[in-house]
Amino acid sequence: MRRIVDGVWEIGIGYVHAHLIEVDDGLVLVDTGLPRKAGKLALAIRRTGHDLADLRTILMTHQHPDHMGSLAALRQRTGAQVVAHRQDVAVIAGERPQPLHHWAMRLTAPFLRTDPSPVDRALDGDGPTGVPGITAVHTPGHTPGHVSFLLDRAGGVLFVGDAATAMFGRVRASPKMTSADPALALRSAARLAELDFQVAVFGHGKAVTGDPVSRFRDFAARHR
Ligand SMILES: [Zn+2]
Numbered sequence: 001m002r003r004i005v006d007g008v009w010e011i012g013i014g015y016v017h018a019h020l021i022e023v024d025d026g027l028v029l030v031d032t033g034l035p036r037k038a039g040k041l042a043l044a045i046r047r048t049g050h051d052l053a054d055l056r057t058i059l060m061t062h063q064h065p066d067h068m069g070s071l072a073a074l075r076q077r078t079g080a081q082v083v084a085h086r087q088d089v090a091v092i093a094g095e096r097p098q099p100l101h102h103w104a105m106r107l108t109a110p111f112l113r114t115d116p117s118p119v120d121r122a123l124d125g126d127g128p129t130g131v132p133g134i135t136a137v138h139t140p141g142h143t144p145g146h147v148s149f150l151l152d153r154a155g156g157v158l159f160v161g162d163a164a165t166a167m168f169g170r171v172r173a174s175p176k177m178t179s180a181d182p183a184l185a186l187r188s189a190a191r192l193a194e195l196d197f198q199v200a201v202f203g204h205g206k207a208v209t210g211d212p213v214s215r216f217r218d219f220a221a222r223h224r
């Protein structure tokens with residue numbers, strides 16, 4: 001676990017990150033990592049000086065099992081409100097199966113079996129999430145309902161999710177094989193360069209501090 005800015009932590013769960021945000025009335029979690037990791041998340045939350053019971057809201061970037069793995073368990077244990085984009089709700093709620101559009105996804109699916117969870121608030125596009133100070137930015141392509149989240153604190157913290165990834169401080173495209181529409185995903189990631197933020201954190205890849213907006217501009221220029 002690593003502190004990103006005051007009141008924001010990155011929790012590594014295997015190869016994926018979840019992010020914890022301290023707000024006025026408790027905690028917000030962005031994504032929930034792999035299946036069967038609710039205990040690990042609870043432990044990480046205690047190390048920040050909080051308790052799992054303080055969890056009020058879970059913001060979902062998208063429907064993939066490495067991000068919604070422990071969602072059902074956490075919602076059950078805490079009663080936290082689950083927020084996701086309408087276009088990913090059917091998969092998260094288990095009304096539709098995970099689309100497995102690449103052989104690599106079909107290969108790993110049996111190991112990532114995930115309990116479905118109700119979604120309490122469906123987002124329709126850019127705009128409020130229901131949590132003051134956190135705005136949704138619809139970034140479709142990786143999944144139809146992929147959302148990034150912008151926290152209005154410390155000059156702006158962008159929770160990119162899998163809209164893009166980062167390596168050696170460079171913003172890169174998420175792997176094509178896991179994206180439903182890779183071309184649309186590139187356009188969505190390029191749009192993030194128009195936002196204002198000082199830190200970008202990712203579902204996979206190291207957080208970018210130090211002018212992340214220009215890293216996104218470089219990315220947009222490379223993919224024009
Ligand atoms: Zn994903």
Ligand SMILES: [Zn+2]
Nearest residue numbers: 064066162203
């Ligand atoms: Zn992912």
